[in-house]
Structures are given as structure tokens and as C-alpha cells.
Amino acid sequence: MSRREDTGPEPIQELDESSGWWYLRNGGAWRFQHTAIGSLPNGHDTGSAIKSLRAVHQITSQYLSNKKDVQADQRNASPDADQDREAFSILTEVKQLLASSGLQDGAVTPPESVTSQPGTPPSNKKRNISPLTLQPSAVPSSPCRPVDKPSNGSGARTPQEVIMGLFAQMSATSAINLFKHWGVFDAIPVPQEVSGAGTVGISFADLARKVDVDEALLIRISKMLTSTSILDRTQNGLHHTPTSLCLMSSHPMSAMFSLLHTNIVSTSTSLPAYFDTYGRREPVGVDHVPITYHEGKPELKYFDLVNQNPKRMEQFMKAMSITHSSRVPTTGMYDMNSVLSAAKTGRYETVWVDIGGGSGHSVKLFLEEYGGPNGLKASRCVVHELEDVMKGAKKAAEEDELLKDVRFLPLDFHDESPVEGALVYYLRHIMRDFSDPVCVNILRNVARSLISDEARILISEQITPDGPPPSGASQPSLSHQMYAAFKDFSMLPLGGKERSLSQWRSVAAAAGLEIVRVHMDPKGTPHGVVELKLASSRE
Numbered sequence: 001m002s003r004r005e006d007t008g009p010e011p012i013q014e015l016d017e018s019s020g021w022w023y024l025r026n027g028g029a030w031r032f033q034h035t036a037i038g039s040l041p042n043g044h045d046t047g048s049a050i051k052s053l054r055a056v057h058q059i060t061s062q063y064l065s066n067k068k069d070v071q072a073d074q075r076n077a078s079p080d081a082d083q084d085r086e087a088f089s090i091l092t093e094v095k096q097l098l099a100s101s102g103l104q105d106g107a108v109t110p111p112e113s114v115t116s117q118p119g120t121p122p123s124n125k126k127r128n129i130s131p132l133t134l135q136p137s138a139v140p141s142s143p144c145r146p147v148d149k150p151s152n153g154s155g156a157r158t159p160q161e162v163i164m165g166l167f168a169q170m171s172a173t174s175a176i177n178l179f180k181h182w183g184v185f186d187a188i189p190v191p192q193e194v195s196g197a198g199t200v201g202i203s204f205a206d207l208a209r210k211v212d213v214d215e216a217l218l219i220r221i222s223k224m225l226t227s228t229s230i231l232d233r234t235q236n237g238l239h240h241t242p243t244s245l246c247l248m249s250s251h252p253m254s255a256m257f258s259l260l261h262t263n264i265v266s267t268s269t270s271l272p273a274y275f276d277t278y279g280r281r282e283p284v285g286v287d288h289v290p291i292t293y294h295e296g297k298p299e300l301k302y303f304d305l306v307n308q309n310p311k312r313m314e315q316f317m318k319a320m321s322i323t324h325s326s327r328v329p330t331t332g333m334y335d336m337n338s339v340l341s342a343a344k345t346g347r348y349e350t351v352w353v354d355i356g357g358g359s360g361h362s363v364k365l366f367l368e369e370y371g372g373p374n375g376l377k378a379s380r381c382v383v384h385e386l387e388d389v390m391k392g393a394k395k396a397a398e399e400d401e402l403l404k405d406v407r408f409l410p411l412d413f414h415d416e417s418p419v420e421g422a423l424v425y426y427l428r429h430i431m432r433d434f435s436d437p438v439c440v441n442i443l444r445n446v447a448r449s450l451i452s453d454e455a456r457i458l459i460s461e462q463i464t465p466d467g468p469p470p471s472g473a474s475q476p477s478l479s480h481q482m483y484a485a486f487k488d489f490s491m492l493p494l495g496g497k498e499r500s501l502s503q504w505r506s507v508a509a510a511a512g513l514e515i516v517r518v519h520m521d522p523k524g525t526p527h528g529v530v531e532l533k534l535a536s537s538r539e
């Protein structure tokens with residue numbers, strides 16, 4: 001059944017109610033739009049929206065697939081390129097909507113006639129799609145003809161699409177960096193209710209004035225972020241999404257983005273020259289690492305490089321605050337019973353020593369969880385830090401009810417040993433910043449302070465899956481594997497690395513220590529605590 005609306009001088013609109021398609025005629029050309037993509041007419045419920053989405057999906061897929069067959073024979077440009085582009089854009093969105101609701105995979109294969117960015121979304125278009133996967137939403141035609149069949153025949157993306165997805169990721173990364181530099185994310189109004197993201201926007205003209213960037217350039221770069229659903233665009237201009245809110249300068253994730261952009265993306269341009277100069281092997285020292293080489297100060301250690309610029313150090317610390325989350329846990333792995341019973345007896349003047357403890361943020365988490373009248377006491381905890389970093393941290397801690405009695409003591413762990421005779425020496429996210437020989441040296445410095453047999457060194461870090469798991473053991477999910485690999489890769493520019501259990505074993509042995517137990521995160525992330533004690537065979 002169809003309904004036709006004659007809108008006078010406006011285009012003719014015809015709704016096919018069985019499929020939900022609006023056919024719009026403007027002049028001679030028919031175009032189409034789907035009710036489920038535009039604002040839903042009153043009376044449509046979720047069930048019928050899903051039905052409509054499925055119908056759009058089927059019709060558009062069929063349309064594009066027919067198109068491809070025709071183009072396989074006729075290698076000329078499509079006269080209907082605009083329609084193809086719109087169809088592809090709609091199909092991408094339908095698939096993303098279905099994928100974000102868990103209904104089906106979101107990958108889309110474009111027709112060859114889709115050669116540039118999809119057009120501006122029609123007015124009132126509601127697009128609030130979770131950017132779970134970056135899709136190659138516009139694929140350039142290429143002399144390398146797309147392979148029609150996915151590599152594994154499962155409906156997954158073709159090899160070309162996988163690689164083109166990387167191009168899109170590179171471009172989006174670069175666009176985010178530029179927008180952060182221009183203050184674009186801060187200049188877009190924040191929605192009153194975060195859940196209603198996308199409802200408050202700003203016109204490009206106003207935004208251009210606010211951030212002092214040419215409007216055409218702003219529009220051009222924003223397309224990279226709207227096409228990857230990082231920002232939202234309507235006819236009224238640009239809107240925040242939940243993702244872009246995390247890129248505002250006040251958010252720690254934004255500081256982490258900048259940190260990793262510098263460490264991974266910027267430094268990557270010097271990696272080939274670095275390894276050509278120093279040899280194709282892992283960096284071994286504290287200085288002459290890829291990032292100091294890239295920044296023209298190879299003689300510096302990474303932290304001295306960061307510390308040269310107080311703003312950079314402040315951003316580093318802000319970024320670190322997101323490394324305490326359910327994905328990167330701090331507490332909940334190590335069995336604290338021995339610590340709590342030692343705390344009760346008062347046997348140890350110092351129970352807990354956090355080495356490279358920053359602003360005391362990890363100690364605070366332990367005090368929150370295991371403090372109290374019979375628990376861990378702030379006065380029995382020490383935070384060791386580099387002197388410059390420690391000064392600021394100590395000042396802030398004095399105003400923090402939980403941290404005010406913690407002792408902040410300066411230490412350079414490359415050259416000095418921590419306070420003697422404590423029960424626990426805790427190093428979280430320290431070792432991964434350094435090569436094996438540097439870690440062995442740090443651990444030897446710490447080991448010199450261990451006096452009692454029950455004293456322990458706890459290394460809280462990722463324990464990288466070590467090759468395929470033994471038969472019968474469960475394989476870590478792909479997302480965990482990728483996460484573990486990216487974290488290790490991101491440490492390379494600093495001369496550091498994430499380690500597997502066997503790598504931990506050899507580093508510990510070289511420092512005269514042995515592993516007592518490994519406490520993995522019960523939630524299944526690759527994080528854990530390696531518990532070390534002085535080796536029994538130690539001379």
C-alpha cells in the first residue's frame with residue numbers, strides 16, 4: 001500500500017507503507033529515504049522500527065548487490081552515483097543500528113560507484129550510533145578491484161575493507177588530534193543530560209568563529225569524525241556524542257589520547273630510523289629510547305623528558321588516572337589477608353610501600369578498600385616518587401582525608417633503595433616502562449630493603465598471554481588479546497614492554513628473586529599481581 005503527498009512546489013513524496021520507504025521526487029529524479037532512518041512517524045513502536053530496519057536492510061543490500069553485478073560488467077562510473085551513495089550511507093547506518101542493538105554484524109560492502117563521502121544527512125535525521133567499529137563508510141575506487149568474497153566466506157569484511165578500515169582509523173586519529181588542538185570538542189555545547197547527547201549542537205559558522213578556524217576546513221575535517229560516529233551532525237551543525245564528550249580537555253581520557261598520540265603515532269615516524277641507528281633489537285637502556293630519540297633528546301630518560309615540561313607531566317598524571325578501572329584493576333587481585341593480619345599486630349612500622357606511586361592514588365584505593373580501625377593504616381604506608389613529582393603530590397595529599405598521614409618520600413628507583421624492613425613493596429605500572437636490564441636493576445635495589453622472610457615485592461601489571469594457551473585452557477578473547485598487544489606496543493617507544501609469565505620469571509631470577517604466586521584478575525582481564533620473595537637459593 002502506498003500513500004502520496006503532493007507538497008506543492010516541494011518535491012513529491014510517496015510512502016510505501018509495507019517497506020517504510022519514502023520515495024521523493026525532486027524534478028525528474030526519484031530518491032528514497034526510510035522512515036526508520038529519519039524521525040519515525042507517530043505511532044511507530046520499537047517492533048515496527050526493527051521490522052522497518054530489516055526491510056531497509058534487505059532492499060538496500062539487494063539494490064547495491066544488483067549494482068555491483070552490473071558494474072562488474074560495465075567498468076564505467078554509475079550515472080546514479082548520488083543514489084548509490086545515499087543507499088550505501090543508509091545501509092551503513094542500518095547495519096550499525098542493528099549491530100549496536102546486537103542484532104547483526106555491522107560490516108558493509110560499498111558499491112564501486114560510491115566514490116566519496118556520503119552526503120549531509122537529511123534534516124531531522126537522528127543518528128546516535130555507537131562507534132564500536134570504525135567502518136570504511138566511503139571507499140575510494142581503486143585500480144585494485146575489491147574482492148567480492150570475504151576471506152573466510154563468513155560474511156565478514158573483505159581483506160581490502162579490513163585495510164581500508166585502518167585508513168579510516170588513521171584519519172580519524174589525526175582529525176581528533178587536530179580538533180583537540182583547536183579546542184573544538186570544548187567548544188561544542190555539552191548536552192544537559194549526557195544520555196541525550198546529540199540534542200544540543202552548534203552551527204559550523206558559530207563554531208568556526210569560536211575556535212578561529214576557516215568554516216570550510218572545519219566542515220571538511222568534521223566529516224572524518226561524523227562518518228565514524230565520534231561526532232554527530234545534523235542540519236543544525238555539530239553535536240556531541242558520548243564518545244566526543246570523553247575528548248573534552250577536562251576528561252582524563254583526552255589526556256590519555258594525547259599521551260598515546262605522542263608516544264605511538266608521533267614517535268612511529270622515527271621508529272625505522274631509530275632501529276636503523278641502534279640496531280633491530282629491543283631497546284635496553286633508560287635513555288636512547290625511541291621517544292627521546294624522536295624528540296631530539298636521546299640522552300634523556302623518558303620521565304626526565306616528560307618532567308622538563310610541567311604541563312606535560314600534569315597531563316601524564318591526569319592520563320594515569322584512567323589506568324585504574326575495571327579494565328585495568330588495582331585492588332581485588334592480591335589476597336590481602338597477610339597484610340591485614342600484619343597491620344593488626346603492629347609488627348611492621350611500615351606495612352605498605354608504593355614505589356613510583358605518583359600522587360598516592362593506588363594507596364588511596366587500598367586504604368578505601370582495606371582501611372578502617374583494624375585494617376591498613378595510612379601512617380604505615382609510604383609513597384616513593386621522584387622528588388619533583390612528589391612535591392606536588394605531597395601537597396595535594398595533605399588535603400586528602402585518607403592520604404594525609406601517608407609518608408611521601410623522594411626516591412630515584414634506578415639508584416636508590418626504598419625504606420627498609422617493610423612487609424610489602426608494591427610496584428604498579430613501573431616495570432613495563434623499562435627494558436629487562438633496567439627492571440633487574442630496579443628489583444635489585446628494592447630487594448636490598450627486604451629484611452623479613454615474609455616480606456614481599458608485588459608487581460601489578462599486565463601478564464601478557466604467552467603464546468597459545470595449554471590445551472583445555474580457555475583462549476583469551478580477541479579483544480583481550482588485542483588490548484594486551486596494543487599495551488605492549490605502546491611501551492616500545494619508551495624502551496619498555498609488557499611481559500609474559502616466563503619473562504617475569506627470568507627478570508625475577510636475574511634480580512635474585514622468585515615467584516611465590518601469580519594473582520590474576522578474577523574478571524579475566526590480562527592484569528595480575530606477581531608476588532615475589534627473595535630466592536631461597538640466593539647467596
Ligand SMILES: C[S@@+](CC[C@H](N)C(=O)[O-])C[C@H]1O[C@@H](n2cnc3c(N)ncnc32)[C@H](O)[C@@H]1O
Pocket residue numbers: 303320323355356357358359361362384385386389411412413414427428429430433
Ligand atoms: C606509569 S606511572 C605509574 C604510577 C602509579 N604506580 C600507577 O599505577 O598509577 C610511573 C610512575 O613512576 C614514577 N617514576 C618514574 N621514574 C622514576 C624513578 N626513577 N624513581 C621513582 N619514581 C619514578 C613516575 O613519576 C610515575 O609516577
